[in-house]
Amino acid sequence: MLDIRYIRENQSLMEHTCKIKNINFDIAELIAVDDERKSLQTKFDDLKRQINEGNQKIRSLSAEEKPAHLAQMKEISSRSKEIEDKQRQNQELFHKMMMQVPSPVAEGVPVGKDDSENVRVKTWGDIPKFGFAPKSHVDLGNALGMLDIERGVKISGSRFYFLKNMGTLLEIALMRYALDFLMKRGFTIMTVPLLVKDLAMSGTGYFPGGEEQAYKMAKDDLFLIGTSEVPLASYHCDEVLKTEQFPVRYASWSHCFRREAGTYGKDTQGLYRIHQFQKVEQVIVIENDERKSLEAHEFLLKNAEDFLQSLEIPYEVTLVCSGDMGQGQVKKYDINSWMPSRNGYGETHSCSMFYEFQARRLNLRYRDAEGKMKFCHTLNNTLVASPRILIPLMEIHQTESGSIRIPAVLQPYMEGLKEIQS
């Protein structure tokens, strides 16, 4: 959500933003609704003032004066109720519209229609050349007893899977390594609720719009999180933080659930696109300062890059173009890791910067040095998501004999195991 005053003062920028983000929204209509909101508010305030004044007078009136005065008061009161009704409808519409307004993009964000126009800003690592026919993670996993997709489908349907033996341990090792990694970089780690209320989904910007992608617990009005960004960023909602608390750095390990509606037939191979996965996520909350946001954004990116480098996984970083960005994002990097079986890069990380978009929705504020209330800035990035990360990890480190070499940093988390063999 943005400040309506900002929207009014930057109408053409806002219209441009809708266009380049492919969001069908009428800024002029919003402003008209806001005009009505203001005029209703003024009318309502005035009637209320009359009522308050009239009420003060009642006690000092004589018995003869009272009936006439009361009749007049009734009249004003019913008028104020009418206005109040109109105001309620107007507020509802206003709020609904405000929730749809996109954030303008930061300077330097490329304009483009979809992910094909994202701009690569960096690559790291050499794309592996195998002296043999490399296997896919599915073949490797099956051969090494690490996964069972067929039975996952049998039990839960498409896009579900079982991990087994070293597959399970490797995933847990990655999660634990990731938490240690972030703790060393100043993050407070958390285990979070996996079921959240609408306020958290809306507050982080997933609703409205993303309802189809979330599993809903109908009886309880709760939603399974698709990322722990949701509970983490919501953690301080409705609170007023102190500047000494910044930067707030939270990391969590969680399971994540996504319906993947509308992706039928897409990425059906293996562990790339599934309904349930585990992730260690980074979230930062800081002051309302664009420069600090940009710094934090680079910090989050670097954490993920360093992590991938330590796992010896080649990757590219892309600056996501306007059309591929979400409604609230101001700037976004994707990290795509090399996946031999796809013969290309596949998205493994998404690093988002929001300015105050989420903080406004979450009512997440702080008092600045002058004592003024301000909305915070929020950012987030993946540190690692599994089993997707297992794709490059298994495929890149496979050997001719069909085993998988374990990167040195993970070995301590695998009781010193250096290689997964059949």
Added chain:
RNA sequence: GGAGACUUGGCCGAGCGGCUUAAGGCGCACGAUUGCUAAUCGUGUGUGGGGCAACCUACCAUGGGUUCAAAUCCCAUAGUCUCCGCCA
């Protein structure tokens, strides 16, 4: 799951339907004073909305309702606590 009690500003805590657009205290900020990291006194101190401003207005868990008028009465919901039951 059953029964009951409670929910007021950063905190504590008053509050017979109109003199409360919330007393008082604590805390906090600023100032004064005092021979000194304390005491005393004074002033100020919530969050939104409208307005250049003075100012007006809303907010006493949340949402409805009654009334000319609601923190105060009624209904519903949520949360906290206590007791009972069930259970890992």
